[in-house]
Amino acid sequence: MKGSFVLKIKRVDHLILTVTDIARAIRFYHEVFDMPIINFKDEREPHCVRCGHQLLEFQTVKQPQQPAAANPTVNSAAFCIITGDKLSDVCNHLESYYVPIVAGPLKQIGSEGPMMSIYIHDCDQNLIEISSYQNK
Template structure:
């Protein structure tokens, strides 16, 4: 098998609308209409998708124990770090760690860490020389 990339991730959330507003407003992720419904919201994150679901979503195609607040993911930003910090502050988003120098899939990066409304850990990374 030749794996190319991750297509999407699914986050289990307590409140679909609240989480959708957070990812749409804070991270400027467009909400896609084609998959939206009462139990699933899809947002575009670069070339990938983030889907939001509630734990009780009526489907067999989900994790065995979908748990609110158990995700830890990294998104890559195209802005400079000072602008990102200013943007997060303007939304009253607490930066819980960072800036921290890290090594990611494409090399050296600097990361900030925040929590989403469900306490999922969101790492915001800016790559050096990218």
Template sequence: MKMRRIDHVVLTVSDLDRSRRFYHEVFDMPVLDDQSTADCLTLRCGHQLIRLQTTDREALQAKQPTIGSADLCLVVGDAIDDVLHHLKSYYVNVVAGPVEKYGAEGKLTSIYLRDPDENLIELAFYDNK
């Protein structure tokens, strides 16, 4: 079996509207209305999707969907200083970083923040990308 990539991830959130505003406005992720329902919202993140769901979603989901338990890394295409300024303009606190790390494509610099449900979001900046 040959895995090619991750297609989408699902985050369980307490308030779809609040999370939609955060991911759409702060991260500029387009909302895909044709794939969204009353208990699930789909956003485009590069070539992948992020789905936001509530705990009472009536669909196949994790055995114990838990709000605030995600830890994910998003690769950013902008300069880190521009992103830091952007986050500040939305009153989003950076909880750690910048720190140097290694990711799937090599050396990177990361900053960390939390979304409205306290999920840990790592924003990664590749040095040569």
């Protein structure tokens, strides 16, 4: 056993998605999910949205944020977001934006227990699981 130091990881702060068009990605997440657009003072164009207490940041293959993953690739992300709404209401909302549901509702297990999930693709074909915890 090495040393007595124990890391105290608290949460995920941000996730970087590689997309084909940053403005289109921001528009999708802002319009479909009502995620606020974040524009830092030192930037000309926004490149992220707020998702709860986390940020979704966007980059392109040609201009990855540095340091970058070894092979930034469009349409390779899959992640889950939690809603406080009924999934039936979420489905109706997605339908009004012409966003097809690719799977679900399905019973899943998340970090806090049982949940129901539906799955969609964003404008770059990243897989988004939209979930609602049961009994919460």
